[in-house]
Amino acid sequence: MNVLSNLSHQLINRYYRKRYLAFKQDMSAFKDFQQKQLRKLLTQSEQTGWGKVHKISSEWSYKKFAETLQASTYEDYHMDVENQMVSKKPVLCLECNRYQPTSGSTSGRKWIPYSKELTTEFDMAIGPWIGDLYETYPAIIKGKHYWSLSWMPDELREKLSDLDDLNVFGWWQQMIMRLTMASPNSISHAKTAAAAQLATLAYLCSCRDLTMLFVWSPTFALNLLEDLYKYRHELIRILEKGKWGDYQNLLDKVDCPKSKSAARILRHWDGELTSDFLQIIWPNMGLVSSWDTASSEAWANKLKNFFPNASFQGKGLFATEAVVTIPFQSEYVLAYKSHFYEFECLETGKILPSWELEKNQMVSPLVSTGSGFFRYRMKDRLEVTNFMDGLPCLTFKGRMNDVDLVGEKMSPELVEAIFNNMEKKFSLIKGVSLLGVEDLDQKPFYLCIVEGEGKVVRDDLEAFLEKELKKNFHYNLARDLGQLDHSKVIHEKDGFKFYQELAMKKGMIKGDVKLEILSKIERKQLEGVVL
Incomplete structure (x- = not known):
């Protein structure tokens, strides 16, 4: 390592150690920081076109904020984002010269305003x-x-x-x-x-x-x-x-x-x-x-x-739109000095501010950020696992990507259990992903990608998969009613490579492909695949 690199490391270490210590010291007052952040975001939004339309007020309490603004998705902002990109005016946020695309297929790409505040x-x-x-x-x-x-x-x-x-x-x-x-x-x-x-x-x-x-x-x-x-x-x-x-x-x-x-x-x-x-x-x-x-x-x-x-x-929960948690002292703690955070309890559906979270809750985050997005749903599933000096620690449990082709309500947790049972049943076989295959001309069905060196008869794998899937009442009912076709299995030596190829047919690039244990695809993406 040369002298400049060594000196750079020393400077980085010294500078960020101060930030590290301040973050640690202020943890116990994270509620105060969160309330100040909400006030700051509301003050900035008052000056934007979106804020004026929605009559945003910097004087709102958290209660008034939660009662007035609904939870949102990108679809609630995409026209305003496009307007701001073209007009250069503060439609959603102030001082924005950069727009960052999210990863994903071309049709599903979002453009996030990277304002100075964000x-x-x-x-x-x-x-x-x-x-x-x-x-x-x-x-x-x-x-x-x-x-x-x-x-x-x-x-x-x-x-x-x-x-x-x-x-x-x-x-x-x-x-x-x-x-x-x-x-x-x-x-x-x-x-x-x-x-x-x-x-x-x-x-x-x-x-x-x-x-x-x-x-x-x-x-x-x-x-x-x-x-x-x-x-x-x-x-x-x-x-x-x-x-x-x-x-x-x-x-x-x-x-x-x-x-x-x-x-x-x-x-x-x-x-x-x-x-x-x-x-x-x-x-x-x-x-x-x-x-x-x-x-x-x-x-x-x-x-x-x-x-x-x-x-x-491991990683905290960083997305193009926002950061939710960071690795800190072997935990994943809420990045309380960044955005304003709320969480939907997945059991009750109630939306809570971060200071009302309780241990063992399964939640999904909503963020309000300097991009001008308020109460924006992140579609991630987190578990409140601990508290560090009062600050919530949250572990990522997966995307909110339940698949529901005809009402069968398939979940990542169910698929994970099936894959665990499959590995116990079949030596050297590993489940990679379960894909819900949509087909407008034929019955939809589920396709399971497995990999491994194990020599297993495909019919045996498919029979096992179908038996496991039918343990889900709603799947079993959909099969009985003729709404779903029989599930299928494709056995690849490198299952993730096959998964990548399917994702790239959808318009994604190799570096952006993130393996999901459960997802949905269209039948045309399987063109050329022998089932």
């Missing part, structure tokens, strides 16, 4: 979290870090070439952070996602002092590692010569790294991806971070096994 709110969560990283995992200070943030689909790359995730930081923080990063932000200027992936691998291989691997989805990291073999020969040529070669046109705005030692390691690699090989490439890896709860747990465990000598940290 970026400040994100920074209020990132500060104590980074401070906790340096406090808890001191090994990361000894080298470079890889941060996987926003990945853009090809059709948006030219339009959003100036998008920079570091814009949530101040200019001096951006400058210092860049000195600690293993790959440059210029990779976002790559003309295709595949070229960006190759460039990322080249930089990671050349970074022999990599100490932290930060990704959102563990499946993204696993794909990245598997692509080392896919691009092995290209990477050897690139790293030996320090030139992009055939990829120059796609990466013309990205400097090319050079590392003959990394090229030599790849040349002598037998192609088998093992923890020993990764230890040779990155001998100082100190921390790997990704989602590790709900449907990501199994993939996170697989990622951990590749780095047995590194620590592992």
Whole structure:
């Protein structure tokens, strides 16, 4: 690690330690911070077109706020967002020059106004979290870090070439952070996602002092590692010569790294991806971070096994629209200095402010943020697991993605139980995802993706799946009434790869695909698949 990187780490550590300590010290007064945040958001909204239409008042109490404004979704704002993007006027929020797209299919993409206030709110969560990283995992200070943030689909790359995730930081923080990063932000200027992936691998291989691997989805990291073999020969040529070669046109705005030692390691690699090989490439890896709860747990465990000598940290609930929790002292605590938070109790349907939460409640968050969104539903399922000095700790349990094709009320928890039973019944077989297949011309049905080396007769798997599904009263009734066709199973050696391919047919890019244990697709996405 060079002198500048070392100095940058020291400055980051010192600055964010103050934010870490302040966050910890103020926890017991989080209700006061939340009420002040609500007042601040209402004051700003008074000055916007939306606020004037809805007669927003900074004098509202929480009770008046909750009685006056209904819970909302993106559909309640999308026309105002488009109006603000075109007119440049404060329709929803003040001082907004950036709009961030959410991941997802083209038709389902949302554009979130990243106002000055919203970026400040994100920074209020990132500060104590980074401070906790340096406090808890001191090994990361000894080298470079890889941060996987926003990945853009090809059709948006030219339009959003100036998008920079570091814009949530101040200019001096951006400058210092860049000195600690293993790959440059210029990779976002790559003309295709595949070229960006190759460039990322080249930089990671050349970074022999990599100490932290930060990704959102563990499946993204696993794909990245598997692509080392896919691009092995290209990477050897690139790293030996320090030139992009055939990829120059796609990466013309990205400097090319050079590392003959990394090229030599790849040349002598037998192609088998093992923890020993990764230890040779990155001998100082100190921390790997990704989602590790709900449907990501199994993939996170697989990622951990590749780095047995590194620590592992799960993720808080960060979304494009808002941050809800951050990892802090081995818990996932409410980011109480960021937005204003409410939670719907999933048992009673009652919406509560954060200071009224109780342990063991299953809840779904609603956020009011500097983007101008108020009481915005996040569609995530959280469990209140603990309290830290009075501040709620919440664990992500999955998306609110119950599937209901004809009234059968399928839930992620039910699917998880089925997959657990399947693994006990069939050796070396693992459930990946259950897909509700919509079909306007034929009966809808459920398709189960399984993977593994186990040799099982497909009819046996389908019979078992159908028996398990029929334990759900509503599914059984729908089958008896002829509303649903018999469930089907597709057995793949790499089930997640197959899942990815289906998602990409829907318009998603590889880096955005997040495995859902239960989701819905259209029959046309299965074109060419033998069922």
